[in-house]
Amino acid sequence: MRLADQVVAVAALKKNPDRYTRLFGRARSEFxxxxxxxxxxxxxxLVIRCREGRYHLANWPSSGHQHAPGCHWFRSPAEVSGRSTYSAAIVAGKEGTSIRLSEELTVTGVSADPAPKPVTAGAGRSSSVSTGRRSVGLLALLHWLWESAQLNVWHPHGGRRNWRACRGLLAEQARDCTVNRRPLASALWIVPAFDRERADELNAAWERFLGRLTSTGRTHRRGLVLGEVRAVEPTEFGVRVKLAHQRSALFGTQQLMDRVQRSYPAVFSSQAERSGRRQVVLCLVSRSRKGYPMIEDMAAMLTNDAYVPCDSSHEAEMADALVAARRAFLKPLHYDGGAVFPDFVLVDSEPETFVEVWGVQGRATYEARKRAKQAAYRESGKKLLEWDVRGPLPDVTR
Structure with missing residues (x-):
């Protein structure tokens, strides 16, 4: 990349940004x-931002798709992203991104021990879909974080992706974002990767986060928790949700957990659990009178082992095959909307190749949509790689 009149290696810049402070200042003031x-x-x-005297770089608004697929700043094009329907709810500017969340983070006029509201669950969508496009639900916020952190994109030169790497990328996006006018970095707890030597420090940070979820009379402040499910266990009063890498659990009612599992059947299916798929959740939490972190709402997302989002176990199998074949690809994310996208897009071919996994059998509406999509690909001349799961995986090598 170029800062002012000098070319700088991105790896060197990310490793030691303070070394380039003067160059950052010149580039910002002169260019x-x-x-x-x-x-x-x-x-x-690229936008040059300064936070507390330290410079960092971010995507120029609405230009992430202009970068090369293997670039750190590459983002999904608007035509394969549910974000395109949220222009009023997700506003990106040079100083960061402002998001309007349908769930209030500071609630007044209710008890400090609120019960989860009964909501009719949609098939794999957040419980807040009905709010329209002027605000986002929890699933849309989770998808925005994943897409902004480029975690829906896989490139063979990116190296092994673990939770520690994911958390760093997610925290980087939260740093320049506000949700309902609150800094997302303070409202969101992204579970840190387990580190035995820092266990006491991380536990203290968790307690400070819970301390911010204060309740005064009929006003209480909520927070967001992002992590990977390790286990869901029954308790005397509901369920205990254990998160990977974290000792402290979250708690919720059985009613809420039943609703979440109906809303996200692919995430909590026995097939997904047997195959070792990852279950990523974004939880809206408050603190009970007794100090317990209580889940009020939850969005869930299935991923493969490399944290690439998938809508089914069959898609996860395809994602694994693409990773093994060293393909560069992205997974379109729907947010809360119902837009029709390909299951994956291979971005290492010219033109790009669209991937469809046909996994539902015997459903007339699905078969009709399948035929319509196949016809649309033929008429547009787009390259298509298909897998009918009744047969073996196709050859996915480049």
Missing amino acids: GHAVCLCRDDQVVR
Whole structure:
């Protein structure tokens, strides 16, 4: 990339950003932006932001798709992202992103021990879908975080992806975002990767986060918790949700957990659990009178072992095959909307190749939609890689 009149390696910049403070200042004052050199055929600008005296880079608003697929700043194009329907709820600017969440983070006029509201669950969607496009539900916020952190994109040169790497990328996105006018970095707890030597420090940080979920009279403040489910266990009063890497559990009612499992059947299916798929959740939490972290609502997302989102176990199998074949690809995310996207897009071919996994059998509406999609691909001349799960996986090598 280029800062002012100097070319700098991205790896060196990320490893020691303070070394380039003066160069950052020059680029910001004299040029107004940095330039990513991932493409030879066009200039792709980057925003230079300063937080508490430290500079860092971010995508120029609505330009993430202009970067090369293997670039750190590459993002899904609007035509394969549910974000395109949320222009009023997700507003990106040079200073960061402002998001309007349908769930209030500060609630007044209710008891400090609120019971989860009964909501009719949608098939794999957040319980807040009915709010329209002027606000996002929990699932849309989870998808925004995943997409902004480029975790819905896989590139063979990216190396092994574990929770520690995911958390760092997610925290980077939360740093420049506000949700309902609150800094997301303070409202969101992203479970840290387990570190035995820092266990006491991490537990103290968790207690400080819970301490911010204060209740005064009929006003209480909620927070968000993002992590990976390790186990869901019954208790005398409901369920205990244990998260990977974290000693402290979250608690909820059986009614809420039943609703979540109906809303996200692919995430909590026995097939997903047997195959070792990952169950990522974003929870809206409050603190009970007795100090317990209580789940008021939850969005869930299935991923493969590399944390690539998938809508079914069959999709996860395809994602595994693409990773093993060293393909570069992205997974379109729906947010809370019902837009129709391909299951995956291979971005290492010119033009790109669309991937469809036909996994539902014997349902007339699904078969009709399948035929319509196949016809649309043929008419547009787009390259299509298909897998009918009744047969073996196709050859996915490049």
